[in-house]
Amino acid sequence: xxxxxxxxENYQQLLGAxxxxxxxxVASTLLAILIGIPLGILITRRPGWSKAILGGANVMQTxxxxxxxxxLLPVPWIGARSWRLAILALTLYAxxxxxxxxxxxxxxxDPAVVEAGRGMGMTDRQLLFRVELPLALGIIIAGVRxxxxxxxxLATIAAFIGAGGLGQYIYRGVAMVNNQxxxxxxIPAAALxxxxxxxxxxxxxxxxPS
Amino acid sequence: xxxxxxNGAVIEMRNVAYRFPGGPSLLNDLNxxxxxxxxxxxxxxxxxxxxTTLKLINDLVSPTEGDxxxxxxATRDWDRIRLRRGIGxxxxxxxxxxxxxxxxxxxxxxxxxxxxxxxxxxxxxxLMQLVGLDPGLAARYPKELSGGQRQxxxxxxxxxxxPPILLMDEPFGALDAxxxxxxxxxxxxxxxxxxKTVVFVTHDLREGLxxxxxxxxxxxxxxxxxxxxxxxAASKDPLVQQYMDxxxxxxxxxxx
Numbered sequence: 001x002x003x004x005x006x007x008x009e010n011y012q013q014l015l016g017a018x019x020x021x022x023x024x025x026v027a028s029t030l031l032a033i034l035i036g037i038p039l040g041i042l043i044t045r046r047p048g049w050s051k052a053i054l055g056g057a058n059v060m061q062t063x064x065x066x067x068x069x070x071x072l073l074p075v076p077w078i079g080a081r082s083w084r085l086a087i088l089a090l091t092l093y094a095x096x097x098x099x100x101x102x103x104x105x106x107x108x109x110d111p112a113v114v115e116a117g118r119g120m121g122m123t124d125r126q127l128l129f130r131v132e133l134p135l136a137l138g139i140i141i142a143g144v145r146x147x148x149x150x151x152x153x154l155a156t157i158a159a160f161i162g163a164g165g166l167g168q169y170i171y172r173g174v175a176m177v178n179n180q181x182x183x184x185x186x187i188p189a190a191a192l193x194x195x196x197x198x199x200x201x202x203x204x205x206x207x208x209p210s
Numbered sequence: 211x212x213x214x215x216x217n218g219a220v221i222e223m224r225n226v227a228y229r230f231p232g233g234p235s236l237l238n239d240l241n242x243x244x245x246x247x248x249x250x251x252x253x254x255x256x257x258x259x260x261x262t263t264l265k266l267i268n269d270l271v272s273p274t275e276g277d278x279x280x281x282x283x284a285t286r287d288w289d290r291i292r293l294r295r296g297i298g299x300x301x302x303x304x305x306x307x308x309x310x311x312x313x314x315x316x317x318x319x320x321x322x323x324x325x326x327x328x329x330x331x332x333x334x335x336x337l338m339q340l341v342g343l344d345p346g347l348a349a350r351y352p353k354e355l356s357g358g359q360r361q362x363x364x365x366x367x368x369x370x371x372x373p374p375i376l377l378m379d380e381p382f383g384a385l386d387a388x389x390x391x392x393x394x395x396x397x398x399x400x401x402x403x404x405x406k407t408v409v410f411v412t413h414d415l416r417e418g419l420x421x422x423x424x425x426x427x428x429x430x431x432x433x434x435x436x437x438x439x440x441x442x443a444a445s446k447d448p449l450v451q452q453y454m455d456x457x458x459x460x461x462x463x464x465x466x
Contacts, residue, residue: 116305119268119377120319120367121294134309 021165028090040102086158094147101143105136138208145200251422298368
């Protein structure tokens with residue numbers, strides 16, 4: 001039986017696993033956007049905090065993902081459902097590209113443009129929402145793109161703690177020493193990553209002020 | 211002299227000093243008045259403090275010592291946002307918002323002041339005509355314009371809410387000689403009509419003599435002299451003489 005026969009025969013289960021996978025990625029990326037972008041904005045306003053916050057997010061990325069799942073397992077409420085745990089872990093990994101790109105995007109706005117706005121009486125809020133964020137948007141979306149692609153890959157490991165997704169097939173295939181089953185999980189996961197990369201790349205180009 | 215407005219001073223600097231926190235001092239013991247309807251030129255080389263002096267007026271820079279009075283009131287007592295919206299600010303072309311069309315750039319202050327859309331549209335059309343911009347350019351982005359056109363947009367944006375005071379920081383500095391001469395001429399004509407109180411920063415003595423009613427010469431964070439344009443050439447001040455030599459003395463005729 002080759003891999004395509006396997007995919008054809010297990011079409012429905014694979015589709016379900018793909019949707020679970022996508023759900024974890026989307027939920028964690030949205031959470032990371034909700035937390036990461038405000039944090040990125042915050043450290044452009046309080047440069048003193050940038051070291052601590054960027055450093056913290058950096059350290060988060062260096063923790064091996066299996067270890068992070070293990071650390072989070074005893075946490076009440078979170079540890080009770082494996083998908084909660086998976087989403088939290090994926091969110092923590094996605095934070096760094098979002099914080100860093102928001103920070104870099106806003107810092108990269110031409111200071112003369114910001115000063116012109118300030119000099120004409122724009123409030124801080126107006127400067128942020130009408131000038132800085134729109135001009136940084138392309139770089140922020142690039143951060144979302146990186147975070148999403150990383151999440152698609154990392155989410156396969158969530159199967160290790162029973163959170164489902166395409167990783168299930170990879171683990172099962174490894175356990176059974178069956179390449180077909182590994183590929184049945186790996187091919188859709190790679191396709192998801194490519195699709196996310198392509199779609200967000202397109203959005204990024206559309207929204208970048210050039 | 212207790213009240214700046216009594217003698218027609220719209221802007222007044224009293225014993226102003228400015229230093230970076232923990233850094234070098236950029237301005238020292240600055241005393242200067244700007245009268246209603248005049249064009250005061252702040253002339254000096256890079257680092258002389260002329261741009262810092264300009265930014266004191268709209269409180270982009272706050273004095274570490276002394277007072278800056280606008281319409282008789284110290285800038286620190288003004289509501290910063292109100293103060294700035296009452297002062298037009300024109301800087302080199304880089305100050306235009308790259309993601310705004312010409313129309314939205316010009317409409318900036320009226321928009322944040324919540325004017326009616328119809329009133330904004332009329333005002334933008336009026337301003338584009340005033341500064342000599344083709345109405346067909348309204349939907350363009352700054353990068354799609356020539357340097358001269360961008361600078362006209364900058365001037366129109368500065369004038370949008372009809373502020374009594376206009377601050378201009380080397381507005382024509384990045385233009386080629388011919389476009390600059392054109393815009394200088396139009397500025398003179400405009401100023402004759404509008405009679406704004408203008409503070410104009412430049413390092414170009416010719417531009418200062420052409421456009422100004424008075425010239426304040428700055429060097430090393432200090433005001434050296436402030437003279438009527440017509441008296442400038444005759445000054446015995448050594449620094450003035452240096453400038454006259456450097457630029458070759460023939461004084462441009464004021465023609466409109």
